Amino acid sequence: MHNIPNPFIVLKTSYIDKSRFSIIENELKNNCISDSSSSEERNLFSSMLKQFLFNLIKANNDEKKLRYSRTYSMFCTGNKYYKIILRINGDVRPKNLKKAYNLFRAIADTLCLTGWTEQNIGRWYGSLQTEIWLSEKCKGYFNDLSNVIFQNDKERELVVMYKYTSQEKERIKFSNGNKTYISKCNFVRKLNIFYENCKITVKGKINITSYIDSLLSSLSKYARISPVKMILCSENVYDLEFELFDKSVRRAFSYSVFGKGGRYSAVWTNFPEALQEIIYLNHSNIPLIKLDFQSFNPSMCYSLIGQPNYGDPYRIDGIDRSIVKKMITRILSCENKQKAIGSINKEFKEFSKDKIIEIMSIIEEKHSAIKNRFFYKNNSAKLMNFESSILTDILDESIFKRGIFVLPFHDAILTSFEDANEVINIMKNSYIKNVMNYLSKNGIELKSEINPIIKYK
Template identity: 25%
Template sequence: MIDNEEQSLTKVLQEAIPLQVHRKTNYPPMNEQLSGIFSELAQLRKANNKQIRKAARAKKHLDVIILDLWIAANYSDNPWRMISLNRNDYTKDTRYRKLYLKYDLFKGVLYNLIALGYIEIKKGFFDRSKGEGFQTRIKASDKLLALLEFDITKIERDPETPEEEIIIKKDENKKVIDYVDNKITNQMRENLQKYNSLLRKTNIGTDGINLRYKYDPTCITVKRVFNADDFGGRFYNGFWMNMPKEDRRKLTINGEEVGELDYSALHPRIAYALKGILLNEDPYTIEGCDRAEVKKAFLVLFNCESPEHAINTIRSESHIKNAKPLLQKIEQKHEAISDYFFTPSFGMYLQRNDAWLAEYIINRLTNKGIACLPVHDSFIVAKKYESELRSAMEDIFYNTFSIKPIIK
């Protein structure tokens, strides 16, 4: 049991995201609570014959830490945040690190909060001989959470904090890497900034959805992530993207009910379209097979290097026992596109295309002032704009592949 708990904690710590430094609140009841904690911090320093220098800025650091840890504890499945205790990380900005926090102020406030029992910490380390390390993680303690009565709707973005990078490049190990900007990346960033500006002005309602411990409704802006050898750049970060469809249906946009349209079986239809074939039937329906299992297995075929690789992946990741016969049935039914199977470069091509489709749709609707929430190959808009969305989805698919898509 202990081993399982330790493994679970290790996984959670590894998946922790960085502390979000852009939080603030102007809501008096919440500011009173934060000021009360800051007074405790001042008393602690006084008892240790120390003073708080630059009190206003120190208070701002305290607010950032507590607001984000409260959100992590209440509106995420992971209460831990990753922080740096390396002074060098606070002395200069890089593409992905624009902390705006001051090292001495941050560290002083952090360790005072730890001493007061308001924060738990898992100290990081770096092994120079192995070139491996673990960055420090922190989370709000039960003592702190019991003290706070916050309202998520009263937490906003601090306009004084620098904008984060929204065009992100990762290497084959999923680590962010720097890149040289060009006309394409600059245009992408400009388009995405315009889109995010529209999202910030949009009221995305969540009444009727249980957000606690699952979704952070303050994540309303979007980033594009380019993985190694990926020139597509899928859209990520919006809190709605991780919701099941039944919750997404309960969203509202500017007080109105929403509609969601998606490309039916997008990747198989693209593959057939490249052969000049209009696929009218459901590619995932195969007699004697579970449709959900067919769908999971089908998409693996484009990204694996061999049948053996596909079978092992289907078994390990989708937990499908009859992987081999299922694979054979899919290959038989879809012989027309079988030469695309077991070709990872084609799988990457499909991912690039769904990102490009999404880019066109989002830009077209943004230019019309219509807020559109992407979920990879599906899109959410206020119901009155469904026809606009459908038109954009049909136009870009037909212009790209010379065949009409099926949209549901």
């Protein structure tokens, strides 16, 4: 049984032996903080070192290694690769988070230099997946590690240090207090327990591209999948088979606010289309199929004003649909027109600035009803949050109320062919329910019946 990853657990650190900890603390202190450091900085150093050692010992007992990012920007934005997240105790303000992170790095490096730990610097100069674990010296120093640290089995669930700043606390309060926070945690935990008892395999003939090869190597390296079986059928085409070990899902909220972002992510959400098409559940001989909301973001913008969107919002005469789709995505996600033009220009270098403005004007004219959603700050994160709320309802209704297996995939759902029609009805009902709740809450009149289009992939 694998540990259930849950990014919301904050571990206690009260069981570390004080006398042994003091010796390590004194050995590291001179390298990490100066004599002129304030009492606040000294307390932060002591607290951070204690948390770090506590998690290292827990990881050792579970025969795991801790992972973290050595790049501040990736460390703070909740990158999916790392497992150590900084927790700041006391009255440390968010503006000092980078300073605190530099101290964290100093502790990690000094622990290695003094022989208490070993680490393997990850890819991109440590930006991703740097691993750190206890050295034999440290294991011998603490003797029976499990008796030193653990008081009960409930604390053995996960090795994580959670970034919990005073600013985050205020934002959590803003999101209806801890009840919202806890309910989101509990649903993810419930979901992960369900998936843990399922067997998910990927098998079939596909063309192995450089991206797929790199992805499989990365997943294998960190034991997120079983050893990959590959049999060459023809040039670059292989008969592929492996099982997912890491079946956990996570939710990433933007800016630490529950009203923004919140998409479900997992190992399979990084799969390219070729791998998505050959995912199997348990011992079924038929792969899962993908059910996708058509043109989700622009269609949702229309739904949120109580007006249905007739036809394909990405279809404009004389312009390639894929170009229109990418442009609408930029228009809905960029906070002003200049940023949208710059982003589009990077992707479509064959278009002049005047041509981009011309196409954008045609799009704005076609979708004038939702023009207030264009170039709207945080619009993309808010739409993503609405999407994730709909997905949560779908997962809850399908798995826990009707016993139907489904996997979340951004704004889509993976399920078996025989359950497809029932899941489509659940998807439509969840979409309509969330839209109607929004319209009712904001006093917006429903001008016509909402009928989301769901397509097979």
